Amino acid sequence: MIVQTHQITPFDDQKPGTSGLRKRVRHFQQPHYLQSFVQAMFDSLEGLAGQTLVIGGDGRYWNCEAIQTILAMAAANGVGRVLVGQGGILSTPAASALIRHHQAFGGIILSASHNPGGPDGDFGIKYNASNGGPAPEKLTNAIFARACELTEYRIMSDMQPVDLNLLGQFQLGAMSVEIIDPVSHYVELMARLFDFDAIRDMLLGGFRMQFDAMHAVTGPYAKAIIEGVLGAPEGTVINAVPLEDFGGGHPDPNLTYAKELTALQFSPDALDFGAASDGDGDRNMILGNNFFVTPSDSLAVILDNIHLAPGYAKGAVGAARSMPTSAAMDRVAQFKGLPAYETPTGWKFFGNLLDADRITLCGEESFGTGSNHVREKDGLWAVLFWLNILAARRQSVQEVLEDHWSRYGRTYYSRHDYEEVDSKSANRLMEGLRMRLPVLAGQKIAGQVIDLADEFGYTDPIDNSRTDKQGVRILFKDGSRIVFRLSGTGSQGATLRVYLERYEPDPERHGLDAQEALADLIRIADQMAEIRQGLGRETPTVIT
Numbered sequence: 160m161i162v163q164t165h166q167i168t169p170f171d172d173q174k175p176g177t178s179g180l181r182k183r184v185r186h187f188q189q190p191h192y193l194q195s196f197v198q199a200m201f202d203s204l205e206g207l208a209g210q211t212l213v214i215g216g217d218g219r220y221w222n223c224e225a226i227q228t229i230l231a232m233a234a235a236n237g238v239g240r241v242l243v244g245q246g247g248i249l250s251t252p253a254a255s256a257l258i259r260h261h262q263a264f265g266g267i268i269l270s271a272s273h274n275p276g277g278p279d280g281d282f283g284i285k286y287n288a289s290n291g292g293p294a295p296e297k298l299t300n301a302i303f304a305r306a307c308e309l310t311e312y313r314i315m316s317d318m319q320p321v322d323l324n325l326l327g328q329f330q331l332g333a334m335s336v337e338i339i340d341p342v343s344h345y346v347e348l349m350a351r352l353f354d355f356d357a358i359r360d361m362l363l364g365g366f367r368m369q370f371d372a373m374h375a376v377t378g379p380y381a382k383a384i385i386e387g388v389l390g391a392p393e394g395t396v397i398n399a400v401p402l403e404d405f406g407g408g409h410p411d412p413n414l415t416y417a418k419e420l421t422a423l424q425f426s427p428d429a430l431d432f433g434a435a436s437d438g439d440g441d442r443n444m445i446l447g448n449n450f451f452v453t454p455s456d457s458l459a460v461i462l463d464n465i466h467l468a469p470g471y472a473k474g475a476v477g478a479a480r481s482m483p484t485s486a487a488m489d490r491v492a493q494f495k496g497l498p499a500y501e502t503p504t505g506w507k508f509f510g511n512l513l514d515a516d517r518i519t520l521c522g523e524e525s526f527g528t529g530s531n532h533v534r535e536k537d538g539l540w541a542v543l544f545w546l547n548i549l550a551a552r553r554q555s556v557q558e559v560l561e562d563h564w565s566r567y568g569r570t571y572y573s574r575h576d577y578e579e580v581d582s583k584s585a586n587r588l589m590e591g592l593r594m595r596l597p598v599l600a601g602q603k604i605a606g607q608v609i610d611l612a613d614e615f616g617y618t619d620p621i622d623n624s625r626t627d628k629q630g631v632r633i634l635f636k637d638g639s640r641i642v643f644r645l646s647g648t649g650s651q652g653a654t655l656r657v658y659l660e661r662y663e664p665d666p667e668r669h670g671l672d673a674q675e676a677l678a679d680l681i682r683i684a685d686q687m688a689e690i691r692q693g694l695g696r697e698t699p700t701v702i703t
């Protein structure tokens with residue numbers, strides 16, 4: 160092995176965001192750009208020499224090229240062994256599972272999640288730690304600091320391109336490379352958690368469903384499990400082949416972007432069940448026949464029914480949700496006498512609670528649900544959980560929800576996004592709200608009395624770390640709530656998110672359209688934050 164050292168001028172823009180470093184493909188393709196980040200990462204990982212790393216990505220454009228570079232650099236930096244998903248493929252939850260299973264030092268996942276791909280799309284790289292979860296902030300800050308001063312990187316210069324499609328083991332210098340099946344371990348894990356026999360019987364009994372893989376990474380996983388092991392007819396998984404540009408689509412599972420599935424499920428031909436996942440397989444959307452399950456309700460229903468899945472037969476030890484996620488989960492936790500945690504937005508905030516065994520289940524309004532089986536949210540896992548619940552209860556999605564609401568009350572919920580607005584205006588709007596917080600409590604606005612108005616902050620109960628400025632909350636006397644927050648994941652300008660929620664205990668009033676049920680709050684939100692004047696926008700760009 161010949162190791163070459165390249166001299167470079169440091170890059171000052173390699174600060175990882177919520178889920179790693181995400182930039183346009185062309186930005187990543189600048190000479191030495193990826194190499195700089197990878198070297199900064201290796202330099203920040205104390206004790207990496209001789210250790211095992213798991214490597215794979217969501218199959219987007221430049222995935223395999225990046226893996227070749229990472230392999231050559233890993234060999235030159237003394238990594239002992241790498242496990243690479245065949246074809247360069249690993250979904251984010253599958254990578255998390257493999258890191259844990261092999262007790263690896265960590266993993267490198269190539270993905271920009273639900274952002275579009277292709278030569279003009281986005282690329283991303285993130286590091287997951289030995290617990291299988293996203294790198295903690297301490298580490299991502301260290302990587303950024305290292306990148307800012309990095310003047311050279313090491314790479315194996317005599318490496319022939321590796322055939323990522325060929326299963327098996329070989330040497331790159333002193334480093335062992337194993338190309339592994341990206342799917343099989345994940346399938347075994349799911350088979351341990353869920354009642355596959357019951358789901359298989361339900362499918363054989365005529366239950367009809369569709370899973371939209373959106374030409375992203377879950378295709379092979381969903382095909383293997385839903386059509387393979389569970390025996391659903393071929394064609395149940397649509398858009399099943401991962402494509403470098405996701406077929407030109409935006410691989411985000413919501414009513415706007417999962418077009419084909421949504422059109423079917425809101426038509427007279429709708430099937431019993433519809434579901435979709437995102438680019439790297441960690442998000443999920445659940446649909447019934449002409450019925451949408453909000454992610455907040457999905458979390459509450461799974462918690463309520465958790466014992467129905469064999470892997471969770473003992474029930475949950477606790478549950479957590481991100482602050483803007485509705486309180487539907489809290490009502491189930493309270494009924495069951497379980498601790499419920501409220502964390503800032505971002506999956507990494509669940510990590511400590513999961514590692515300390517304080518919670519079994521967690522979820523976010525942003526189409527993320529997961530449990531202690533891995534340290535990432537898991538799209539296909541959520542879909543299988545729903546199938547397990549439906550098979551055990553022998554009810555439709557709508558019946559399960561209506562029963563849930565009749566017992567716990569319904570939490571009407573919606574999120575209004577104002578995307579790509581001017582950053583200054585968005586910050587001014589938030590600052591205006593912040594300034595008025597001290598005087599808001601007790602005020603009456605459009606017939607509603609404000610109970611509490613504050614800005615959410617979080618002290619991690621395990622390591623006592625503090626995270627502030629996580630969204631402005633307005634809580635009303637009747638349990639309704641408005642939250643204002645700026646997105647942490649946008650790439651252009653700013654995105655204002657307005658989260659609206661109203662609790663309705665009366666079963667006679669559970670059949671309303673969410674936007675109608677929330678109309679008063681929507682008006683109050685606009686009035687309080689002066690959204691239309693402040694942002695110059697009449698309506699939100701996306702409503703979920």
Ligand code: G6P
Pocket residue numbers: 177178272504505506507523525527645646647648649656
């Ligand atoms: C990513 C993170 C999630 C987060 C979501 C929305 O998917 O993994 O944990 O909830 O982004 O974040 P945003 O800051 O855009 O609301």
Ligand code: ZN
Pocket residue numbers: 272273437438439440441442
């Ligand atoms: Zn994702």
